[in-house]
Amino acid sequence: MIVAERKEMDEILEMLAPYKKVLVLACGSCVTVCLTGGEKQAEELATMLNLAARAKGLDIQADFDCITRQCDREFIDNLNKQPGDYDAVLSIACGVGVGFMSEQFPDTPILPGLNTTFYGANVADGVWAEYCHGCGDCVLAWTGGICPIARCSKSLINGSCGGTDKGHCEVDPDMDCAWLKIYQRLESLGRLDELRKLRPPKDWSKDRGKGVRRLTHTEMVAVEEEDAS
Amino acid sequence: MIEGDLTTRELAEIQNTAELMAREWAPCRDGCPVHADVRTYLQFIAEGDWRASIDVVREQLPFAAVCGRVCHHPCEENCRRRDVDEKVAIRELKRFVAETQGADGCTVNKAPVQDKARVAVVGAGPAGMSAALELAKLGYQPTVFEKADVAGGIPATTIPRYRLPLEVVRIDVDWICAHGVEVVTGVEIGKDKTIPQLREEGFAAVVVATGLANSRGLPIPNADHENVYLVLDFLQAISAGNAPKIGNTVLVIGGGNVAMDAARSAVRLGAGTVRAMCLENEEEMPAWSWEQEEARDEGVEFLHRRGPVEIVVDGGKIVGVKARKVTRVFNEQKKFSPEYDDADVIDVACDTVVFAIGQMADLGFIEGSELAADRGRLSCNTATHETSVSGVFACGEIVTPPGSVVEACASGRRCAAAVDQFLSGESIHIDDTTPPVIDTIPEATADKVLKVERVRIPTDPAAKRKTNFEQFEHTLDEAAALREARRCMGCGGGAEVIVDKCAACLTCLRVCPFDIPVVTDVARIESDQCQACGICIAECPANAIVPRSRAVDELVTRTKAALETISDGQKIVAYIGGFRRTADEWRGRSEPIPGVAEVYLASTSRLGVPELLHALEKGAAGVVVVSCPDGTDRYPTTAARTKKRVEQTRELLGEIGLSPEKVQLAEVADKGRDAIREAICEAVVKITEE
Numbered sequence: 069m070i071v072a073e074r075k076e077m078d079e080i081l082e083m084l085a086p087y088k089k090v091l092v093l094a095c096g097s098c099v100t101v102c103l104t105g106g107e108k109q110a111e112e113l114a115t116m117l118n119l120a121a122r123a124k125g126l127d128i129q130a131d132f133d134c135i136t137r138q139c140d141r142e143f144i145d146n147l148n149k150q151p152g153d154y155d156a157v158l159s160i161a162c163g164v165g166v167g168f169m170s171e172q173f174p175d176t177p178i179l180p181g182l183n184t185t186f187y188g189a190n191v192a193d194g195v196w197a198e199y200c201h202g203c204g205d206c207v208l209a210w211t212g213g214i215c216p217i218a219r220c221s222k223s224l225i226n227g228s229c230g231g232t233d234k235g236h237c238e239v240d241p242d243m244d245c246a247w248l249k250i251y252q253r254l255e256s257l258g259r260l261d262e263l264r265k266l267r268p269p270k271d272w273s274k275d276r277g278k279g280v281r282r283l284t285h286t287e288m289v290a291v292e293e294e295d296a297s
Numbered sequence: 298m299i300e301g302d303l304t305t306r307e308l309a310e311i312q313n314t315a316e317l318m319a320r321e322w323a324p325c326r327d328g329c330p331v332h333a334d335v336r337t338y339l340q341f342i343a344e345g346d347w348r349a350s351i352d353v354v355r356e357q358l359p360f361a362a363v364c365g366r367v368c369h370h371p372c373e374e375n376c377r378r379r380d381v382d383e384k385v386a387i388r389e390l391k392r393f394v395a396e397t398q399g400a401d402g403c404t405v406n407k408a409p410v411q412d413k414a415r416v417a418v419v420g421a422g423p424a425g426m427s428a429a430l431e432l433a434k435l436g437y438q439p440t441v442f443e444k445a446d447v448a449g450g451i452p453a454t455t456i457p458r459y460r461l462p463l464e465v466v467r468i469d470v471d472w473i474c475a476h477g478v479e480v481v482t483g484v485e486i487g488k489d490k491t492i493p494q495l496r497e498e499g500f501a502a503v504v505v506a507t508g509l510a511n512s513r514g515l516p517i518p519n520a521d522h523e524n525v526y527l528v529l530d531f532l533q534a535i536s537a538g539n540a541p542k543i544g545n546t547v548l549v550i551g552g553g554n555v556a557m558d559a560a561r562s563a564v565r566l567g568a569g570t571v572r573a574m575c576l577e578n579e580e581e582m583p584a585w586s587w588e589q590e591e592a593r594d595e596g597v598e599f600l601h602r603r604g605p606v607e608i609v610v611d612g613g614k615i616v617g618v619k620a621r622k623v624t625r626v627f628n629e630q631k632k633f634s635p636e637y638d639d640a641d642v643i644d645v646a647c648d649t650v651v652f653a654i655g656q657m658a659d660l661g662f663i664e665g666s667e668l669a670a671d672r673g674r675l676s677c678n679t680a681t682h683e684t685s686v687s688g689v690f691a692c693g694e695i696v697t698p699p700g701s702v703v704e705a706c707a708s709g710r711r712c713a714a715a716v717d718q719f720l721s722g723e724s725i726h727i728d729d730t731t732p733p734v735i736d737t738i739p740e741a742t743a744d745k746v747l748k749v750e751r752v753r754i755p756t757d758p759a760a761k762r763k764t765n766f767e768q769f770e771h772t773l774d775e776a777a778a779l780r781e782a783r784r785c786m787g788c789g790g791g792a793e794v795i796v797d798k799c800a801a802c803l804t805c806l807r808v809c810p811f812d813i814p815v816v817t818d819v820a821r822i823e824s825d826q827c828q829a830c831g832i833c834i835a836e837c838p839a840n841a842i843v844p845r846s847r848a849v850d851e852l853v854t855r856t857k858a859a860l861e862t863i864s865d866g867q868k869i870v871a872y873i874g875g876f877r878r879t880a881d882e883w884r885g886r887s888e889p890i891p892g893v894a895e896v897y898l899a900s901t902s903r904l905g906v907p908e909l910l911h912a913l914e915k916g917a918a919g920v921v922v923v924s925c926p927d928g929t930d931r932y933p934t935t936a937a938r939t940k941k942r943v944e945q946t947r948e949l950l951g952e953i954g955l956s957p958e959k960v961q962l963a964e965v966a967d968k969g970r971d972a973i974r975e976a977i978c979e980a981v982v983k984i985t986e987e
Binding site: 107108193 | 949
């Protein structure tokens with residue numbers, strides 16, 4: 069799941085400074101699940117904007133709305149409020165939603181209310197952690213299911229660095245050393261031999277090395293409508 | 298009726314309507330013959346709003362005050378709280394609001410114009426008066442003819458005053474009459490006037506609701522002795538103030554509720570020994586168990602499995618009753634079919650006998666009409682209430698099995714609908730379908746519900762009450778009524794998931810203090826488990842959960858209205874967890890705190906961050922949340938949740954450059970008014986200083 073966190077209010081207010089009528093648009097998908105970009109957060113944010121505007125003498129008037137996903141065209145039909153009726157939309161989807169909505173509503177500025185941070189999972193009530201980097205060339209099969217790209221601070225591919233310290237990372241002593249975890253997990257699985265295998269270099273070209281990535285399922289590409297006549 | 302999952306679009310259709318609230322019924326409502334909205338009227342009592350409560354009761358139950366005294370309360374028998382600790386004392390709560398408000402304290406929903414046809418109703422008992430009321434509300438002009446000199450039927454003329462004072466019956470009768478129901482007493486249809494004459498006088502339809510007005514006797518030797526009474530005559534004479542002469546040893550023959558009334562009345566008239574003799578054993582007796590128990594406490598002795606064969610008279614006086622052994626009462630098909638052992642006969646000493654073995658219809662009203670009867674009963678289509686004569690309808694015990702007041706009301710209301718369809722030229726079809734009913738509460742959920750002891754009804758001891766006809770059970774006081782009403786779990790009024798909005802994020806599952814939600818495709822919150830605390834509603838990031846029993850934006854609306862009550866200057870909102878607060882506080886009758894609008898909630902469990910922000914948005918200079926400290930709210934974890942939400946709101950305010958001090962928390966909602974007042978005043982100072 070994509071995890072995001074709300075931008076600082078100062079930044080949001082600065083972004084919105086040129087606009088009067090603002091729609092805070094939530095996304096009912098990943099960012100709802102991580103309690104950052106759901107309808108409730110949009111409601112809170114719109115209310116905060118109205119309060120801030122009043123306190124700071126700004127001329128902002130904020131409403132809110134939500135659709136199931138901001139990354140699919142069809143859900144746009146479910147909008148209750150039309151972006152075109154507003155001076156700007158503050159999207160609290162991930163960056164995907166902001167970008168996609170910008171394409172769909174070329175005449176309306178779509179601004180990001182969130183910083184999209186990582187692909188993560190819920191590790192405790194109210195806590196999400198990064199598990200995947202989206203590198204395009206998954207190595208989890210031979211790293212015991214622990215991603216060295218996402219969970220090693222340096223995204224090292226060939227074992228721990230010299231900064232490992234009693235199982236913790238030099239970047240943050242509260243962070244586990246991913247490579248020690250990988251070693252321990254493979255040991256418990258009886259698969260330490262995976263680490264002795266020689267492997268070709270990781271194909272970093274799949275990690276944006278060739279520009280904008282794209283997925284096409286040819287079998288699902290829209291078929292031509294038959295001519296009824 | 299939308300069944301199954303609810304979507305945003307469907308919610309829009311039924312939001313703020315009775316349909317959302319009644320998607321499923323609690324068993325209390327389902328079990329009530331008139332389907333009174335028990336949950337709602339108890340909620341109003343819990344909020345100290347007696348008038349709103351009695352108005353809800355009266356929407357379905359015209360004889361609210363009478364039923365507050367004598368109803369056999371199937372609502373209570375069905376109360377799901379029985380699986381938590383004890384059933385809620387629903388009848389006593391109804392009595393409290395009905396009698397506190399009286400007839401004048403209830404809203405009269407009179408039809409704007411009453412220009413539809415005239416309808417004659419025969420009999421001013423619960424069935425007839427209920428039918429007349431409904432017809433009046435629909436714009437008809439009903440006139441009720443009553444042979445007695447008082448309206449109200451059996452409750453007014455026969456039920457002993459120690460159970461039902463006449464002034465209580467008058468509350469209901471007066472309220473019904475205020476709807477444009479005309480009652481003519483002292484007129485017996487069939488004797489003073491016939492049904493065909495009524496038709497000639499211009500009544501477009503006639504409703505017969507004469508009940509079971511005659512007592513049954515037994516054709517045994519000496520049954521015609523002057524000291525042998527039929528139970529209705531006996532009780533009616535007492536109620537009218539002409540108590541019949543009785544001796545020192547009274548034998549009541551019968552085991553039903555009316556027999557209990559007769560025996561207990563005989564005790565009150567001063568009889569030294571009162572026995573109730575019946576065919577049934579203790580378990581088989583039709584009298585309610587509590588009636589038997591109270592009679593026993595008052596000294597009534599019971600003689601089971603005996604049937605009278607002869608009243609023995611010596612020197613012109615009754616000296617006893619010969620009674621034979623009953624070997625069985627019911628046959629294998631559970632039908633009444635008694636068998637006796639004639640070799641086992643005893644003499645039961647007595648000087649007075651009361652026959653209380655059942656009642657039957659007085660078919661005198663048939664006189665002069667074409668109405669058909671069969672074996673002592675009026676012929677009637679029970680589905681349509683139509684008799685053999687077009688335009689003449691019947692309801693109440695004349696057509697139903699013998700029942701209680703509330704059942705007669707249900708029959709009367711149903712009959713009124715039939716009459717309306719008939720007079721509107723429609724074919725008669727009464728839809729009796731009702732919504733699905735929620736199941737019993739699972740043990741795991743019941744374990745987590747706060748236990749609160751059921752109220753004890755203030756009752757005079759037997760030694761005191763057996764000497765007079767004064768009421769011996771007393772109305773609850775206000776504090777007891779509030780406490781008891783707050784025991785209601787609000788069954789079926791809890792969370793409804795809007796499935797197309799649910800992101801299956803698991804938040805509801807993680808925050809529910811009762812461990813109820815499960816997430817499959819979307820969150821599933823079973824109504825037989827949900828306790829309606831509202832915590833999931835306040836926390837759901839998708840706004841995908843709504844309450845069934847209140848409007849989604851109810852709190853914002855109330856806040857706006859509360860703020861408008863403050864004319865000028867700084868306005869502050871105080872949200873107060875009202876689980877332990879008085880009616881005066883809930884209703885705004887306690888001394889106000891200048892500049893503070895108080896909004897009472899069943900619990901702060903439902904008060905979310907958006908609501909706190911909205912209060913400021915709507916013009917409040919600050920918000921004070923007065924919550925119950927840990928362990929004192931009706932719902933677990935409320936104190937901790939409230940605290941977190943207040944902290945989060947304060948942080949958010951800080952982010953937009955507003956003072957976090959605008960939102961204050963005081964955990965004193967379990968204390969007295971003085972402590973709350975002091976805490977709010979302190980909070981106001983902090984808000985004002987920022």
